[in-house]
Amino acid sequence: MDALDVARWQFGVTTVYHFLFVPLTIGLSVLVAILQTLWHRTGNERYLKLTKFYGKLFLINFAMGVVTGIVQEFQFGMNWSDYSRFVGDIFGAPLAIEALVAFFLESTFIGLWIFGWDRLPKRLHLASIWAAAIGTNLSAYFILAANSFMQNPVGYTINPETGRAELTDFVAVLTNKVALITFPHTLAGSFLVAGSLVVTVGLWHVMRNRDSADTSAYRFATTFGAWVVMVSTALVLITGDIQGKIMTQVQPMKMAAAEGLYTTESPASFSVLTIGSLDGSREIFALKIPYLLSYLGTGDPDGTVQGINDLQAQYASQYGAGSYTPIIPVTYWSFRFMIGFGLAAAAIALLVLWAQRKGRTPTSRWLLRAGLILPVLPLLANSFGWIFTEMGRQPWIVFGEMLTRDGVSRSVSLAEVLTSFTAFTLIYAALAVIEFKLLVRYAKAGVPDLTPAPEPDDTDDDAERPLAFAY
Incomplete structure (x- = not known):
């Protein structure tokens, strides 16, 4: 084992861990925006409850995704400095746009959405969640454009004096045919994850709280999420078919x-x-x-x-x-796990739709158990898809131009990489426990009670009133 091996393991582990949050953030941002739009158009209170309910789950996941994503940027300079030096002129441009435009757009409007309830006009508040969702999806595109250069280098030339790849056509990088198909494929996979979470939470409340006053809201969420899963599965298959043909051409x-x-x-x-x-x-x-x-x-x-x-x-x-x-068993089985877990999620969603047909209430314990593992299946499908994408490119870090072994930092020792790898793994394990507990806690809590709080008595002493934060 040397520094290269550990650096590869560290980047792989942190990337897969980070991507557990990415698809849920991408998909759930749009689904929450759709729910709020339904409330804005119909005035039906159940849509408002679902907006705030799933919005809280979205915010928990978004915060964790931001924290884990920052580590990815640092690794380019710490463990992969030769790679960064070689490709930085090209790789840096889409990542800079992602940070300065898409991420700031996303973060700014999420802030307006969080603190704008009852403060912003309804239309402006609705626009803020849509702007945040658009920013989230733009972030994905620019990152995928950078990754697609590693799969299919375009719009560049090699400077013979410096040995660096230099950008000659930024439009070619953004319109790389790999990026153009990877983006919709990734979005479809993200909606598959988000729809699965919506189904799981809704189904749990439908089956465990059958006499609840909010049963109609949960039933709608369950059906809505199941249809999102079914449509997303179809889109994943269509875009995946196109992606396979392009992959055959370039790799x-x-x-x-x-x-x-x-x-x-x-x-x-x-x-x-x-x-x-x-x-x-x-x-x-x-x-x-x-x-x-x-x-x-x-x-x-x-x-x-x-x-x-x-x-x-x-x-x-x-x-x-x-x-x-590449390592054949890894590519062979990751490709099949990607397909298998995705189709299994679609099968469970179809069973949920069948169980709720014509107003029926699901009663099967097996369906509830399947529903509880449902969000894990598309997450695994997404993870194995990226493992296949990155491992299938090996031994290249930039296909046809730079081998992975040549991209590692030469001055970083095995002990240093091993130390950071161990630290990141332990921190991420702790964050995983926190994320899981927060999601489960707020998912079990159910939709919020929108009954207005009683007006305070003017005779009360303000100093005795407890401070409260309400979302």
Whole structure:
């Protein structure tokens, strides 16, 4: 084990942990804005209750996402300084815009939304949550544009004197075909997570508090969230199909690794299950669906999909001796876990819709148990999707231009990286417990009581009144 190994583990752990909060923040911001819009348009009090209820869960998650996201920025300079030096001219531009425009827009209007109840005009207050939601989604786009450069470098030139990548076309970076499809795919996955949380909380209250005066609000939330999950699943599949075809064009090794395809095939079959040799050089057993991989990769059932061994030989000839094959078991199984967990979430949402059809009240304990694990499934799908995306690019940190081993900080020792890795892991574990307890506590509390508080008696001594904060 050396500093490179630990630096990779640290970035992987902190990134996956941070991304547990990102999709929920992205999706829930829009869903809360939709609920408030429904209240603004109809005047129905249940929508106001749901807005404040899920808004509180959104704010808890947003705060935790901000805290964990800051660490990501520091790691570029601390553990990956050679990478930052090489790509900083390009990578810095979208990240700077994300911080100065999208994040500040998001934070400013969230503040107005939090403290603007009964202070701002209704329309202006509604506009503030929509502005915050737009800022959240803009943040995602600029970050994905930066990441997409690592997958498919465009709009740059290499300065032979400095050895750095220099920006030549910022529009090309923002319109990178990888970014253009990754963005809607990520948004669809985010709504899948947010919709699942809405379903879980609503279903729990519907089944545990059947005689509550707010049952109609919870029933609406459950149905609303379930439909969000179903529509999001369809969008994930559509955008994922397009993303797979683009991935085959720009990173054919990643597609081959996702399927455990060792030899070039035309037509190529989709592997449901593949067992390979220990050295990852050949296939031993496979259960396949004919023609499907060719269609997923090229759009043609008879299309040619390059194999791992052929691509390895090609890259060795093009870039020099060495292994250009990612860790096949990681890419193969993360790709399938991504799909499997996402489809499992959709199946549970469909069962919830069926259980609530025609005004029925769900009674199955198994459905309640499935509902309680529902938000975890799309979170796992998102996490495995990013593990596949980043691990499938290896050994490149910038595909075709810079190897991951060349991007690590040379002056940082193993002990230093190990110390920061241990510290971050312990802090993040503590934050995970806090986040979980806060979400569970406020989710169980239910929708707020909107009954106006009684007017204070003017004869009371102000000094004896307790201070209170109300959201």
